[in-house]
Amino acid sequence: MILSDKQILKEIKNKNILVRPFDRKCLGSNSYDVHLGEWLAVYxxxxxxxxxxNKVNYFKIPKEGHILHPTxxxxxxxLEYTETYKYVPFLEGKSSIGRLGIDIHATAGKGDVGFKNNWTLEISVKQPVKVYAGMPIGQLIYFKVEGDVLVPYNKKQSAKYNRKTNKPVESMMWKNF
Structure with a gap:
C-alpha cells in the first residue's frame, strides 16, 4: 500500500516521517518531491x-548551473534530510527529469525503515544537460510495512550509510569484503 498525501501528512504529524525542509507545495497526491542539493561528487x-x-572529489553546483556529461x-x-519509521521510502526520478535524459539512481531507489539522512543520488545522463542546485529531482513514495521490524536501519551494526551528511556518499562496497 502506498501512502496518500493525507496519510503522509498524518505520519509527519505523528513523527513517523520527517522531511526537512518541508514544503506543503511539494506534496503530491501520493508522494513528496525532493530537490537536488548543492553538492555533487565524481570519483x-x-x-x-x-x-x-574509491575516493571522490566534491564540488558545489554554481548558481549558473553545472553541465553533466554522459561519460x-x-x-x-x-536537499531534503529525511527520517522514516514504520514505512519503506522509495525514491523515483520525476518524469520531467527523465524526459531530460537524467537518471537519478542506478539501483539504490529503496530506503529502509529507520533510514535517517539526505539521499545520495547516482546520476547519469543520456546527453549533456545542465542542472541546478534546488531543482526538483525526484519524489519519495512511502510503502506500508507488514509486521514489526526487528532492527531498523539506523540501529544496524552493518549499516554502511548511517553517517549524517549533506554531501553525496561514495560507495562503501569495500566494507563487504
Whole structure:
C-alpha cells in the first residue's frame, strides 16, 4: 500500500516521517518531491575497484548551473534530510527529469525503515544537460510495512550509510569484503 498525501501528512504529524525542509507545495497526491542539493561528487579514479575505498572529489553546483556529461557518473544528494519509521521510502526520478535524459539512481531507489539522512543520488545522463542546485529531482513514495521490524536501519551494526551528511556518499562496497 502506498501512502496518500493525507496519510503522509498524518505520519509527519505523528513523527513517523520527517522531511526537512518541508514544503506543503511539494506534496503530491501520493508522494513528496525532493530537490537536488548543492553538492555533487565524481570519483577520482577512472577505474573503480569494488574491493577498494574509491575516493571522490566534491564540488558545489554554481548558481549558473553545472553541465553533466554522459561519460561520467555523478553522485548527487537531495536537499531534503529525511527520517522514516514504520514505512519503506522509495525514491523515483520525476518524469520531467527523465524526459531530460537524467537518471537519478542506478539501483539504490529503496530506503529502509529507520533510514535517517539526505539521499545520495547516482546520476547519469543520456546527453549533456545542465542542472541546478534546488531543482526538483525526484519524489519519495512511502510503502506500508507488514509486521514489526526487528532492527531498523539506523540501529544496524552493518549499516554502511548511517553517517549524517549533506554531501553525496561514495560507495562503501569495500566494507563487504
Amino acid at each position: 577520482k579514479d577512472e577505474v573503480l575497484d569494488a574491493k577498494a575505498h 561520467k557518473l555523478y553522485l548527487g544528494v537531495t
